[in-house]
Amino acid sequence: MTNPAPSALTGLGQQKITGLHLQRLACVYVRQSSLKQVEHNRESQVNQYQLAQRAVALGWHAERVQVIDADQGLSGQGSDYRQGFQDLVAAVSLGQVGIIFGYEVSRLARNNSDWYHLLDLAAVFGTLIADNDGIYDPRLFNDRLLLGLKGTMSEAELHLIRQRLDAGRLSQVRRGVYRQRLPTGYVRLPDGTVEKDPDDQVRHTIALVFSKFVELGSCYQVLRWFRQEQLLLPRFQTAGFHAGRLLWKPPSEAAIYDMLQNPAYAGTFAYGRRPTDPTRRTPGRRATGVVRKPQAEWIHVQQDVYPAYISWEQYLANQERLHQNAARYHDQTQPRPGAPRAGQALLQGLATCGLCGHQMRIVYRGKRGGGPRYICIALAKQFGEAQCQSLHGRSIDAAVVAAFFAALAPAQLNALDAILAEQQAECAVLERQWQERLARVRYDAQLAERQYAAVDPANRLVAAELERRWEAQLVQLQTAQDAYARFQQTPPPTSIAPELRQQLAHISETLPSVWQGDQLRAADKKALLRSLIQRVILKRTALDTVEAKIVWVSGHYSVVTVHPPIHREQDVTGYPTLVSRIEALWHQGMDDAQIAQHVTAEGLRSARSTGVSPVAVQKIRLARGWYLSLHQSRKAEEVDGYWTPAGLAAQLGVERTWVYRRIYRKLIEARYLTRHPQSNIYLIRKDPELLAQLQAVLERRPAVRRSTCSGGADESGVV
Numbered sequence: 001m002t003n004p005a006p007s008a009l010t011g012l013g014q015q016k017i018t019g020l021h022l023q024r025l026a027c028v029y030v031r032q033s034s035l036k037q038v039e040h041n042r043e044s045q046v047n048q049y050q051l052a053q054r055a056v057a058l059g060w061h062a063e064r065v066q067v068i069d070a071d072q073g074l075s076g077q078g079s080d081y082r083q084g085f086q087d088l089v090a091a092v093s094l095g096q097v098g099i100i101f102g103y104e105v106s107r108l109a110r111n112n113s114d115w116y117h118l119l120d121l122a123a124v125f126g127t128l129i130a131d132n133d134g135i136y137d138p139r140l141f142n143d144r145l146l147l148g149l150k151g152t153m154s155e156a157e158l159h160l161i162r163q164r165l166d167a168g169r170l171s172q173v174r175r176g177v178y179r180q181r182l183p184t185g186y187v188r189l190p191d192g193t194v195e196k197d198p199d200d201q202v203r204h205t206i207a208l209v210f211s212k213f214v215e216l217g218s219c220y221q222v223l224r225w226f227r228q229e230q231l232l233l234p235r236f237q238t239a240g241f242h243a244g245r246l247l248w249k250p251p252s253e254a255a256i257y258d259m260l261q262n263p264a265y266a267g268t269f270a271y272g273r274r275p276t277d278p279t280r281r282t283p284g285r286r287a288t289g290v291v292r293k294p295q296a297e298w299i300h301v302q303q304d305v306y307p308a309y310i311s312w313e314q315y316l317a318n319q320e321r322l323h324q325n326a327a328r329y330h331d332q333t334q335p336r337p338g339a340p341r342a343g344q345a346l347l348q349g350l351a352t353c354g355l356c357g358h359q360m361r362i363v364y365r366g367k368r369g370g371g372p373r374y375i376c377i378a379l380a381k382q383f384g385e386a387q388c389q390s391l392h393g394r395s396i397d398a399a400v401v402a403a404f405f406a407a408l409a410p411a412q413l414n415a416l417d418a419i420l421a422e423q424q425a426e427c428a429v430l431e432r433q434w435q436e437r438l439a440r441v442r443y444d445a446q447l448a449e450r451q452y453a454a455v456d457p458a459n460r461l462v463a464a465e466l467e468r469r470w471e472a473q474l475v476q477l478q479t480a481q482d483a484y485a486r487f488q489q490t491p492p493p494t495s496i497a498p499e500l501r502q503q504l505a506h507i508s509e510t511l512p513s514v515w516q517g518d519q520l521r522a523a524d525k526k527a528l529l530r531s532l533i534q535r536v537i538l539k540r541t542a543l544d545t546v547e548a549k550i551v552w553v554s555g556h557y558s559v560v561t562v563h564p565p566i567h568r569e570q571d572v573t574g575y576p577t578l579v580s581r582i583e584a585l586w587h588q589g590m591d592d593a594q595i596a597q598h599v600t601a602e603g604l605r606s607a608r609s610t611g612v613s614p615v616a617v618q619k620i621r622l623a624r625g626w627y628l629s630l631h632q633s634r635k636a637e638e639v640d641g642y643w644t645p646a647g648l649a650a651q652l653g654v655e656r657t658w659v660y661r662r663i664y665r666k667l668i669e670a671r672y673l674t675r676h677p678q679s680n681i682y683l684i685r686k687d688p689e690l691l692a693q694l695q696a697v698l699e700r701r702p703a704v705r706r707s708t709c710s711g712g713a714d715e716s717g718v719v
Contacts, residue, residue, distance in 0.1 A: 016136075016137050017098075021098035021099055021126075022060060022064075022098060023098065024064075024098030024099075025091065025098060026058075026065045026099050027088055027091065027100050028049070028066070028068065028101045029068050029088060030048040030072065030107070031048075031082075032045065032072055033074070033075050034073055034075070035073040051101040051102075052067055054130075055101055060099075070082075070084030076108070076109055077110045085108070085114070089117070092118065092121045092122060092127050097125075099127065102129070102131055104150075105150040105151055105153075105154045106154040111155050112151055116148070119138045129147060131150075170299075170300075174300060180264075182264065182306075183264050184202070184236040185265070194305075194307070195307060196307050199234075201439075201440060202246070203309075204429075204432060204436065205433065206234070207309055208433070209226075209256060210259075210318070213318060213321075214318075217340075218321075219257050223251055223256055229487075231433055232248040232249060232250060233248070233252075233255055233256075234247070235247050257322075260319075261292075263301075265310060266308050266310050266312045266314070267304055267306045268301060268305065268315070269301070270302075271299045271300040271301075272298045272300065273292065273293060273298055274290050275293065277289050340523040340526035342521065343362060343372065344364075344393075345374070345393050346525055347374065347393075347396065347536050348362055349526075350533060350535050351374045351396075353378070354389075354537045354538055354539025355388045355389060355539060360375060360376045363375055363390075372393035373393050374393055375390045375391070389538065389539075389540055391538055392564030395563070395564040396536075396538065396548060396564065399562045400533070400560070402560075404529055404532060404533065405511065407532055430487065434487055437480055438477075441473070444473045445476070445477045448470040448472075448473040449470055451469070511528075533551070533552060534551045535551050536550050537551065544564065544573055545573060546562040547559060548560050565608040568607060569606060569616070572605065578606075579624075581599050581602065582599065582626075595614075595617045595621075640676075643685075644681060644682070645682055645684070647684075648684050648694075652691075652695065652698060668690070668694075669690075
């Protein structure tokens with residue numbers, strides 16, 4: 001069976017065209033897949049635009065033939081970004097289109113979802129579809145079947161094309177010859193080799209970003225330093241108005257983070273770092289849906305491909321530091337400490353719950369609330385369980401800092417020379433940056449001056465614009481010179497105070513005193529702790545005891561015991577032992593200060609202190625009715641066979657003060673008096689002669705009131 005001639009096909013197609021179709025629009029859809037095809041494959045454009053003449057030949061008036069070519073240079077694999085195709089579908093759904101002309105089905109759509117959606121609408125509204133082979137009515141079964149087969153073949157053809165392209169690209173990737181877009185700081189020569197940018201300022205600035213990150217430890221700190229020193233970052237524009245130009249822009253966190261994340265600066269070619277996830281795409285936005293893959297999921301990694309600004313080991317260390325600086329993390333079992341901040345809790349990001357393994361949070365409750373506390377609410381937030389722990393922060397910090405000093409002491413670090421060299425190197429780097437910046441703005445100003453001088457003065461339209469550009473460059477030059485002058489006025493960091501020099505000479509010995517002063521900020525202290533400590537696992541083992549396991553960066557660990565302050569004395573571990581020791585020492589005749597000194601030396605402690613204070617001893621003693629010998633001796637009438645002043649007063653029937661006055665005025669002879677060795681109260685010998693003398697005094701002075709009669713003594717009758 002032979003194929004029908006084109007004229008026969010035309011005749012069959014004309015039978016499907018009715019007057020209703022001719023009253024509607026005839027839409028000619030023109031599309032090519034890439035801008036390269038639009039620029040070089042001109043014959044395909046000619047063939048597609050000639051379909052408008054075919055529409056006129058089939059009976060449509062030229063004014064009712066509409067050419068849709070808004071999708072030139074766009075792929076047909078989807079309709080999200082093809083505005084022309086969307087307009088065509090909208091016109092069909094409104095019943096405005098009588099026939100759609102396309103050179104072939106692949107011009108209209110490369111996937112069945114878009115193709116069958118168009119066929120369904122065309123069948124509902126009676127729209128015909130025409131290609132280079134004929135005219136089809138989607139309402140007819142045979143035509144619908146043929147159009148469906150063509151659409152399936154078009155989609156399969158796209159799949160095969162993409163498969164071949166992907167295979168060729170992956171082959172280039174594995175051979176290391178695939179050309180990726182180079183980041184700022186690299187240039188590709190005509191022969192394909194890659195070199196560092198010949199601009200000294202560009203290379204020095206990029207190297208400065210990496211060196212400051214190693215020094216400061218966080219992307220935000222690098223940004224603040226660049227802003228503080230008024231330095232700019234180079235940025236090669238790949239799109240937009242300034243495409244193909246190198247611009248110097250104020251630094252941003254995104255730009256610095258992108259530089260630190262790019263493995264090309266480590267001389268490494270990496271493919272598959274940021275693929276596109278279709279589920280995350282935003283309709284109508286082609287650049288969306290890009291995800292960052294971890295290094296383990298990169299398709300191909302090849303080192304030593306580009307000239308490196310940093311080593312691969314340094315790149316990996318930078319990535320680990322960036323991960324540690326992340327304030328939020330997904331894997332709770334491997335938390336990151338985050339960047340050191342200004343809070344007073346020194347274990348911020350290092351404290352880990354010893355019960356559930358999650359990172360502990362910090363709560364500040366003010367001075368009356370005891371300062372910072374380390375709490376763990378991870379299980380409470382996830383599963384509604386009770387809070388794991390709430391621990392006193394200052395006592396734990398003090399114990400960890402003491403362990404840090406103990407670990408640092410053997411090192412005998414001498415940081416003076418390192419600090420001086422670092423300060424001088426930083427000053428030299430800033431000087432070089434300013435010199436390069438001034439050289440650049442001077443060149444731009446001279447170039448603008450030469451351009452203005454070369455123009456014909458009579459051509460005022462051009463001369464005015466060139467004059468404006470020259471003036472703008474002169475303003476930038478003056479601004480840069482003023483900023484450089486202010487930089488030169490800053491004293492160089494070469495002089496160090498003698499006391500600071502002495503401290504830095506042996507930092508392991510002087511660091512504790514520096515730590516207690518105001519020379520170190522909280523963030524500096526945290527950074528020092530992190531230089532040796534990886535994390536601290538905290539676990540409350542008793543109401544007044546916290547076990548702190550310090551994991552050092554070397555992998556070893558130390559365990560220290562912390563006794564944070566608690567509310568009740570009865571909850572202190574060893575409280576019964578403390579009470580029994582106070583009782584024993586009280587029986588020995590010791591006072592509160594002596595008892596407190598003894599029990600503290602024995603390692604006992606109170607609820608809010610690492611030792612036992614005299615006040616705490618007094619509270620425990622008085623609560624149990626254990627009075628000191630002084631108190632007991634004053635109330636007793638006889639002690640060791642002697643009268644006390646109270647006992648002699650009872651014998652005479654007067655108040656105790658009457659006896660004391662006679663002792664103070666030496667009316668009672670010293671041979672009758674002695675002192676108690678512990679309470680130091682007066683003891684009076686039981687002598688009948690002394691008793692008779694005092695009774696005689698009382699008889700001669702009737703104004704003295706007897707305590708037995710009135711319960712008191714008349715002060716006026718005392719001698």
